[in-house]
Amino acid sequence: MEESLRTYKVVTYGCQMNVHDSERLSGLLEQAGYAKAVGDGDPDLVVFNTCAVRENADNKLYGNLGRLAPAKQANRGMQIAVGGCLAQKDRETIVRKAPWVDVVFGTHNIGHLPALLERAAVEREAQVEILESLETFPSTLPARRESAYAAWVAISVGCNNTCTFCIVPALRGKEEDRRPGDILAEVEALVAEGVVEVTLLGQNVNAYGSDLGDREAFGKLLRACGQVEGLERVRFTSPHPRDFTDDVIAAMAETPNAMHQLHMPLQSGSDRILKAMRRSYRQERFLGIIEKVRAAMPDAAISTDIIVGFPGESDEDFEQTLHVVREARFANAFTFQYSKRPGTPAAEMDDQIPKAVVQERYERLVALQEEISWEENKKQVGRRLEVLVAEGEGKKDDRTDRLSGRAPDNRLVHFTRPEGGVRPGDMVTVEISYAAPHHLLAEGPVLGVRRTRAGDAWEKRRAAPAAKPAGVMLGLPGIGVPAPAAVPGGDGCGTC
Structure with missing residues (x-):
């Protein structure tokens, strides 16, 4: 019987650069034979991609690590990795405060994560690797x-x-x-x-x-x-x-x-x-x-x-x-x-x-x-805008029978769901009827729908069965991540 794939979850804190790094971490793990976790159960691998800029970033990390300790105790095959800016800063402190963490890696060596996980499993001790300069873009x-x-x-x-x-x-x-x-x-x-x-x-x-x-x-x-x-x-x-x-x-x-x-x-x-x-x-x-x-x-x-x-x-x-x-x-x-x-x-x-x-x-x-x-x-009320239909932008879309997307200037627009249907990645033309401080509403019928290659790509991705990732299994003993959410700007520079 074919061995089931080990599942992973990446939890992202902080800026857009971290969100982008998390996409790379996910790609590396899937290439190494992991599958993205679905559902509410504990995955086989949890990776925290941390931020050192946000307020109480360390408290949030250690709180989440503490909540995972019982799951790790119950499943010895589960692995936990911590990367990102806080890992670069705190280094061995993370393993000292949370000795159940398996891997700590920095901002300059995210490409080493699969190998570090395998080494931690084989040697049965935490691996801490922090490089001082970028090795691979x-x-x-x-x-x-x-x-x-x-x-x-x-x-x-x-x-x-x-x-x-x-x-x-x-x-x-x-x-x-x-x-x-x-x-x-x-x-x-x-x-x-x-x-x-x-x-x-x-x-x-x-x-x-x-x-x-x-x-x-x-x-x-x-x-x-x-x-x-x-x-x-x-x-x-x-x-x-x-x-x-x-x-x-x-x-x-x-x-x-x-x-x-x-x-x-x-x-x-x-x-x-x-x-x-x-x-x-x-x-x-x-x-x-x-x-x-x-x-x-x-x-x-x-x-x-x-x-x-x-x-x-x-x-x-x-x-x-x-x-x-x-x-x-x-x-x-x-x-x-x-x-x-x-x-x-x-x-x-x-x-x-x-x-x-x-x-x-x-x-x-x-x-x-x-x-x-x-x-x-x-000032946008009465204007006709072409909106890129988005996925997950409108928290109330299901209850209001609306969809959401971004105008060219990046303003968030909620609009009436068109009768013919529309896909994330497609473009709709709407007329703005109401403005709130943080969003615009187009309450009338959608004036036009332009199906795009992006909508085709979204549809194809949604319809595709979960394919077995390329690469070989790492042979880790057994276990256990969130869709990254960008937080624009920050209590620091523009991106962090």
Whole structure:
């Protein structure tokens, strides 16, 4: 009788880069003979892909590890692995606090996971392997893409900035850029598989080219993506104001499939606080970029990240942040209360702001941004938009008989389910009838449905029986993961 495949689950915390890394981890495991777990039972392998930027990231990890301890005790063949930024930072601490963990691996050696799991099983002891520099660019590894119609494409890894609140550069290393030809080859391969939307991904995505000696490389890459036949939408995240140049704005405006959507992290509107953060721009520079983007693309939807309560932030500093929010009129903002991150310079700064003060400022900021988001969304009422139908975007879709998707500017749109049916990856034309702060509604009938290769790909994937993965079984004794959820922005740089 054929041996059943060992099942796996990957639990992802943090940024888009982690979500993309988790797709690579899933691809590696399936190539090694694992099958993605379905249902509520414990899988044979659980992999935690961690983040060191989010608040209480370590508490969340150790809490989940603790909940798995009884399952591991009951099934000695079960394996648990911890990777990502927190693993890179804490290393042996994880095994000391949770001795039932089998493998700890870092951000630079995700390709070693299958071998480390096998070694842990054979040697019956935890394997801790943390490399200090990148060995293999993650995009060269196999991937199990979560979406049939949209894909992340990493163009660089690492970051050369030294923001005082962020530990990412210490954990992911200096920026390393992929060759443009390799990136475009991946994009073309994805489009051939049915993908119609790609998001170019980097810790500081528009610094792309600094490792290649070409300051205009990112704008050139955007334009090159515009030449890929069948690619309908190109996005990127997250840029840094320091490196956001006029040639990139021109490339966005002049490339037909480059979406008029921009996530531009502000962090603070105060020049004094920006200096303390080591953010190499000031309020005037930031607002100048917004003005240029809107001049070139009046319909652009701009979002941001903001940290409230950075050490030393005065009432006047906070008022400067509110001023920028009013002037920039962001479509939405990911707002965070500052909290100490061990290992960052900001954690050791004097004049940490009392929690009550931070909370009060945070609530004022959120209220202001909610008001602006609603006003900006109301401007969409009456417009006809082509929406890329998505899977899992609308939590109430089943109850409301609606479907959901993304407009070209990335606004979330809920629309009436068409009578003829429509698939994730297809395009629908709708007229917006109502706006809320965080979404748009098209309550009338769908005006048009365009079936796409992406919808075909989604349908084919859904209909395909679970195939036995390529590769050989690892011969592990026996056992036991979540669909990754991106959290845009972060209490750090744009991507983390």
